[in-house]
Amino acid sequence: MKIIRNIGLTIFLICFAVFLSLPFLGKYKLTEKIFTENFKDTEQQKLLKPALKDFFKKEYNSNISFIKDYNKAFDSVNDEFKKNKEWDKVIYDNHVFSIVKNSSQGFVKDNVAILFIICFVISSLGGLMYMIPALFIKPIAGIKNDHIFQRGITNRGIIAFLFAAFLITFYIFIYQKPAYLSNWVLLVDGLSNTLTGTNASQWFLYGFLYCLIMLVMSVRMYIKYRDNNYQLLRTTSVLFFQIAFAFMIPNILTNLQLPYMDFKNIWPLDYSFFFDYRLTELASNGMLGYWMLGWGIFLIIIGVPVMVYFFGKRWYCSWVCGCGGLAETLGDPFRQLSDKSLKAWKYERIIVHSVLVFAVVMTIAVLYTFFTGSSTLLGVDTYAIRQTYSFGIGFMFAGAIGTGFYPVMGSRVWCRFGCPLAAYLGIVQRFKSRFRITTNGGQCISCGNCSTFCEMGIDVRAYAQNGENIIRSSCVGCGICAAVCPRGVLKLENLSEEGRFDAYVRPEEKAF
Ligand code: SF4
Ligand code: SF4
Incomplete structure (x- = not known):
């Protein structure tokens, strides 16, 4: 059995190494055609094309030098505007991800199918080979957590810190610098086209990886807790809601030109639910859009308190939520690392309720701007509040820290210290359940x-x-x-x- 485990681990590590190498492989060449197809503003195109003249002729061996030179060409145009204080003319580039992705050539682009199989299918099989022998090695399911504090990966050893560093780096790049990961995104273009009718974005890749990791790690949960029906049902439930509700349905809605919506994602966890662009999109979709808006509000006002009254917050946090789902699958090996001290409990209450207050204030500010058209409330720029929340809570806390700190602080860092919905559910659970x-x-x-x-x-x-x-x-x-x-x-x-x-x-x- 040990041999099977070691073979599985070796297969997984080789596939993972291939996956990690992809952003550094292949060549990049931007043609005028790719540029005009991806950069739609014709006026700005005219300004940029002369600066990109040399760039169009060049072939790059790495996306790092490609992005550097592309940004340099941009800056050369913008510097002129900035020097003349013509701020309205400064060009903001939101297209760098699609430009880099479409300029990719060579090894990765030519071997997408085989690389998909290696990186996602064979690596998953390697992971399963590593886990499945546990069915036969351990005679009693569930409670055999022996040696958990003797292994570096589950007790803050070097491997744990390396894993944490990888997760944090991944979140930083996927949120802030997705262009560098465009070769990874290329691998899921086929799947994205089938589901959404368009090529993949970095968020499609993220959703796909999220589901795949949960799926593989669920097998570990099924084996570990095979004698416990509650755990088996709960694991199946979070897996179902993640794959069907968070991934499949929203992408199929996009394919049907309908608003993207995860029907189980509730405000304030879904902090952008009341953002102007989402309200406008829902309003422009007639009855269906209004029904979606009504469903979201129904969950906040009635769904949450009624369900928590009867079942406690577990109905959501442990049976439905995607963040909880990842914590209960990928995070399960690290659950023992949570701090049990009274001090941690004190900080937990202060921080999580502060985030809830911040979410409420931010949403009031956003709605104020939506209904009045004024972007200042009590002298504060409402867009700045929204950006601060999106960056600080949406990206840093929920993403980079919430998941990146699994191997260091346990599996529920975000749910415990940061999730405003957990705070709301918790208040109801504490006093009326x-x-x-x-x-x-x-x-x-x-x-x-x-x-x-x-x-x-x-x-x-x-x-x-x-x-x-x-x-x-x-x-x-x-x-x-x-x-x-x-x-x-x-x-x-x-x-x-x-x-x-x-x-x-x-x-x-x-x-x-
Ligand atoms: S300490 Fe906890 S796990 Fe151990 S017997 Fe008591 S209740 Fe059960
Ligand atoms: S959160 Fe802690 S106390 Fe509550 S059910 Fe899970 S292990 Fe038990």
Whole structure:
């Protein structure tokens, strides 16, 4: 079995190395045709073409020098405008990604199909080969987490930090410099054309990778928790919502020339839901657009509180949400790294509720601008508020830190410290919900498995030892604490509200 695992790991690593090398391979040549097809503004084209004259003749061996010279040509035109303070004439280039992608030639462009198979299909098979022997190696499913703190990858070793560095770098490039990753995007053009009817953007690649990683890592979850129906159902649920709702349906809507919408992504997690361009797009799509808008508002005002009342925030955070889905699959090997200290709990409450307030203020500012046409509210530029939120929370916190810090701070960094929707769900769960984790304190042997594997940093054992119900706003109801408890002390329940804040007495104990 060990041999199969090692072969699988080797296959995966080779495929991953091929994937990593792609941005540095191939050649790049910009022709006038590619330029005019991708840079639509004819007036600006006339200004830029003389500056790009030499550029059109040249073939580049790397996208780094290609992008550098392309930007240089741009700057030479803009410098003149800036010198003359003709700010309205300065040309902003939003096309560099498509220009670089369409200028790619040679090895990558000519071998897209085989590279797709190597990078995504064979690498996944390698990953599965590494995981599947666990079915036979470990006689008991679920709770055999032995040696988790002895391995560098799961206990902040060098490999963990390298993995974190890779994830953070990936997020920085996909958000800020996607042009450098255009060779990766080329690989999914075929799939994108089938689904959306157009070539892939960096976001299509991101969605595809997200689904693929969740799919492969779900197999690990199925094996690890194969004796626990709650975990099996929950894993299937997050996988379904990610692939169908977050990836397939929005892309098919785009193909049908309808507004792109992830029907399960709720404001304020979907922080751009009330942005002007989205409201305008929905309004221009008649009844369907208004229905989509109504659905989003219904979820915020009615869907969230009603569902949290009956089931706790787990219905969303652990069964539906894409961020939660990635945390529960890719992030599962790192869940034990969450900080359980009271200090961390204090910071968690301050930070996550501050982000919620920021999201509300930003949305009020955006709506104010949408309805009044004025871009200043109380002397503050509403676009600046929106940009600050998009960059600071949308990109840095949710993306680079939220996922990049999995190997360092555990799997739910974003959900615990940053997600404004989790804060909203948590407030309802804390004060008006039937959900709780009941503890049968008499059975607890204080092994601490539950606290160790709580990804939200809850010291579950402390509650168990006191026989107290766990009613924490941050608990996402993942159920892993119950799954790893060797004594069956913990139970996730939706009981009546009565006695929720009291220590729970089991019916069989009431007899005594
Ligand atoms: S307390 Fe249990 S169910 Fe709640 S987040 Fe922690 S491990 Fe998951
Ligand atoms: S509740 Fe279960 S897992 Fe937690 S300390 Fe007690 S026996 Fe161990």
